[in-house]
Each structure stands twice: as structure tokens, then as C-alpha cells.
Amino acid sequence: MSKQRKAVALISGGLDSMLAAKTVMEQGVHVEGINFFTGFCVEGHTHAIRDKDKAKPKRNNSLWVAEQLGMKLHIVDVIEEYKNVLINPRHGYGAHMNPCLDCKIFMVNKARQWIAENDFDFIITGEVIGQRPMSQRKATMPIVAKESGADDLLLRPLCAKNLPPTLPEREGWVDRERLHDITGRSRKPQMVMAEQFGFDDYAQPAGGCCFLTDKNYSAKLVDLWQAQGNKEYELDDVMLLKVGRHIRPQPNFKLIVAREEGEGRFLQGYKNEFISMNCISHSGPLVLIDGSPSAEDLYLAARITARFGQGRDAEQVDINVMQTDGSERTLQVKPLNKQEIPEEWYI
Amino acid sequence: MNKETLNARRLLCPLPVIRTQDKVKQLKAGDQLEVICTDPGVMQDIPAWCRINGHKVLETKSSDHDYIIILEVGA
Numbered sequence: 287m288s289k290q291r292k293a294v295a296l297i298s299g300g301l302d303s304m305l306a307a308k309t310v311m312e313q314g315v316h317v318e319g320i321n322f323f324t325g326f327c328v329e330g331h332t333h334a335i336r337d338k339d340k341a342k343p344k345r346n347n348s349l350w351v352a353e354q355l356g357m358k359l360h361i362v363d364v365i366e367e368y369k370n371v372l373i374n375p376r377h378g379y380g381a382h383m384n385p386c387l388d389c390k391i392f393m394v395n396k397a398r399q400w401i402a403e404n405d406f407d408f409i410i411t412g413e414v415i416g417q418r419p420m421s422q423r424k425a426t427m428p429i430v431a432k433e434s435g436a437d438d439l440l441l442r443p444l445c446a447k448n449l450p451p452t453l454p455e456r457e458g459w460v461d462r463e464r465l466h467d468i469t470g471r472s473r474k475p476q477m478v479m480a481e482q483f484g485f486d487d488y489a490q491p492a493g494g495c496c497f498l499t500d501k502n503y504s505a506k507l508v509d510l511w512q513a514q515g516n517k518e519y520e521l522d523d524v525m526l527l528k529v530g531r532h533i534r535p536q537p538n539f540k541l542i543v544a545r546e547e548g549e550g551r552f553l554q555g556y557k558n559e560f561i562s563m564n565c566i567s568h569s570g571p572l573v574l575i576d577g578s579p580s581a582e583d584l585y586l587a588a589r590i591t592a593r594f595g596q597g598r599d600a601e602q603v604d605i606n607v608m609q610t611d612g613s614e615r616t617l618q619v620k621p622l623n624k625q626e627i628p629e630e631w632y633i
Numbered sequence: 634m635n636k637e638t639l640n641a642r643r644l645l646c647p648l649p650v651i652r653t654q655d656k657v658k659q660l661k662a663g664d665q666l667e668v669i670c671t672d673p674g675v676m677q678d679i680p681a682w683c684r685i686n687g688h689k690v691l692e693t694k695s696s697d698h699d700y701i702i703i704l705e706v707g708a
């Protein structure tokens with residue numbers, strides 16, 4: 287009897303990688319999933335933060351996919367290593383701060399290391415030629431295979447028939463005839479396949495799998511890097527960019543204003559690391575001050591904080607200012623009116 | 634049988650799942666692990682991870698701001 291072959295599938299939590307894994311499982315290959323946590327993944331953190339997301343099921347889509355497919359899933363923390371991908375992408379960024387091509391190369395390379403360590407035979411991804419303008423084009427397919435070092439151990443079951451045969455196909459570990467030839471941006475073929483396999487309720491995140499494809503998020507990341515004068519970041523920094531309204535009145539400081547209770551609770555956890563403000567004469571949101579504000583800047587920040595509370599139309603409100611060492615004082619300020627906060631302050 | 638505790642407070646999903654996964658790798662079948670978290674998302678994610686990977690959830694509970702899951706490592 288021939289040896290049962292083993293493959294690891296990159297699982298993003300979306301439909302394509304789910305279908306790719308399933309296609310190969312159907313051919314009797316043992317498939318396990320691998321999911322990389324970069325710190326920018328859309329699911330996970332966000333549902334934990336915003337109250338408005340509470341109605342949605344709090345599932346992790348990658349775990350859900352693995353459970354539907356009946357396969358093991360290995361979630362790998364790549365937060366530290368990913369910094370180099372995002373800070374210095376050799377192939378540049380996509381429409382926003384998404385370094386998709388470098389990201390793909392990085393993840394396939396990590397998968398290649400994983401199969402070597404775990405005695406697996408090949409790698410599966412859900413890539414489709416022409417699906418994404420930057421990272422999933424015919425020209426980029428060999429780049430990912432080559433630069434990741436995976437070469438022809440990388441099988442893309444959804445578009446394999448449009449690509450040269452890989453080792454798993456040539457060796458007969460999988461039957462090329464039973465792979466697919468999907469191209470282009472249409473989602474139709476995937477939806478038909480999903481129906482055939484009986485998958486419904488799969489995740490279809492509008493902006494893709496990570497915050498880096500989001501215009502507003504990317505603007506906040508660029509602002510962070512500009513303000514600090516370099517492209518470094520820590521996990522907490524990128525987490526905070528997902529939360530609240532960010533307002534930068536001056537290059538040396540910005541405000542992070544909680545938009546609702548869930549965000550307020552989340553920001554509470556950062557009160558030891560940032561100066562924080564909240565209105566005590568009226569109800570209002572918690573605000574963190576990031577940067578190094580002068581006394582005058584804090585006064586302006588307090589007036590902005592007042593603008594977002596119930597006392598916005600009052601002549602004067604009391605704003606509590608708490609330093610990172612826990613010391614507190616109260617500033618009496620007149621709330622800024624709407625026109626006094628220029629659009630360009632909002633990041 | 635070993636009983637261990639993992640403090641995953643302040644971590645947001647999927648980090649508590651990743652820390653659980655990494656800890657379980659160091660344990661033996663039959664060992665128990667208590668994971669203490671603050672992200673309510675773990676009540677969904679850690680049991681799902683256990684089902685997929687063949688571990689058994691013995692108990693889930695919450696107290697104050699903590700969410701606690703006790704699991705038994707599978708074979």
C-alpha cells in the first residue's frame with residue numbers, strides 16, 4: 287500500500303483556503319491546518335472590544351473552518367517576525383499598508399519550515415490566479431513559490447490546472463485532474479464548490495483577512511510611524527489603532543477617544559501607560575493621550591475630551607486628568623465646539 | 634497526573650488559544666490545565682480548539698472579570 291501523504295494547509299478562516307484544504311482531503315491526503323497570527327488579523331481582538339460586535343457570534347473563523355473540515359489546526363504566533371515583513375516589504379505595499387506579496391512569501395516559508403520539522407510532504411494554499419490585484423496574479427505565483435523556498439512543494443488546488451504541475455501532482459500524491467482551474471475575481475466558482483461540499487455560514491470578511499487592507503486602519507498606522515519618526519511598533523500599539531477615535535491636534539500628541547462602553551473598558555487597561563482623561567461633571571468617554579503633551583497641550587486635550595461628553599454645550603466642564611503614576615487633578619475647561627476641531631485632526 | 638495553571642489574563646483571542654496550545658505541548662495525556670483569561674471570546678475559542686485537537690474540556694466558569702477553562706490533555 288502506498289504511504290499516506292501529509293499536507294499542511296494555510297488557513298485564513300476564509301472560504302478559499304477552506305475549499306483548497308477540502309479538495310486535497312477528498313483525495314485521501316492527511317491535511318492539517320496552520321494559521322499565522324500577525325497581530326493584524328481582523329477577528330479575535332475586535333469582537334472582544336466593541337459592544338456593537340457582541341451580537342455577532344464570537345467564533346474564531348480559522349478554528350471554525352478546522353472543525354468543519356475535521357482537521358487539526360496549529361495557530362502560530364508570528365507577531366515579532368512579522369514586523370520585518372511589514373516594515374520592510376521587498377515587494378512594497380498594496381492599496382493600503384498591506385504587504386500582501388511579502389506576507390504570502392513569509393507565511394509559505396514558515397509553512398515550509400513547519401513541514402520539515404513535522405515530517406509533512408507538501409503545502410496547500412487557497413490562492414487563485416487573478417483574485418487579488420497585487421498578490422494573486424499569474425506572475426506572482428512563481429515568486430511566492432521561489433522566494434518562500436517551497437518551490438514545487440506548494441500546491442494551489444483551486445487554480446492548479448492553470449499552473450505547471452507541482453511535485454505532489456507529478457508524483458501522483460494528488461490527482462491533477464481532480465484539482466481546479468479557477469481564475470479571476472468572480473466568487474461564483476467558489477460559491478458553487480461551497481454548496482457542493484455543504485458549507486454555509488462561512489466567513490466573508492469584506493476587507494479580507496487583516497486590518498492592513500483597511501484604509502482607515504492604515505492611515506492610523508502611517509500616522510503612528512510619522513509621529514514617532516520610525517516604523518517600529520509593539521503589539522499594544524497596533525491593538526490600540528483598532529480602538530476608538532484617533533485625533534491628532536499636534537505632531538507631539540494624539541487622543542484616543544472611546545466610542546462606546548466596550549472600548550472604554552478596553553482602554554481602561556492602558557491607564558497605567560498613558561495619561562488619561564474623563565469628564566467628571568457630566569458623563570463622557572474615557573480618553574487616552576498618546577505622546578508627550580505640554581501643559582498647554584493637555585488643556586487643549588481636555589477641551590477636546592469635553593467635546594465628546596454630554597457636557598459639550600455647557601459653558602464649563604470638569605475634566606479629570608490622571609497621570610501614569612495615578613496622580614490626578616481636575617481641569618475646568620470650555621468644550622471645543624464642532625468647528626474648532628478641524629477634519630484633518632481626525633486620523 | 635499533573636495539574637497546571639496558565640495565566641492568560643489581558644490577552645485577547647487568539648493569543649490565549651496560542652498560549653494554551655503551546656502549554657499543552659509540554660504536558661502529557663491525562664494532565665489537567667486551568668487557563669485563566671479575561672477575554673470572554675475564550676469561552677468559544679478554547680473549547681473549539683480542544684474539540685479539534687482531541688482534548689477534553691472538564692469545566693468552564695467565570696468569576697468577576699475572569700473566564701476560566703479547565704481541560705484535560707488528550708492522547
Ligand code: SF4
Nearest residue numbers: 384385386389495496
Ligand atoms: S491581507 Fe494581510 S494577512 Fe492577507 S496576505 Fe495581505 S498582508 Fe497578509
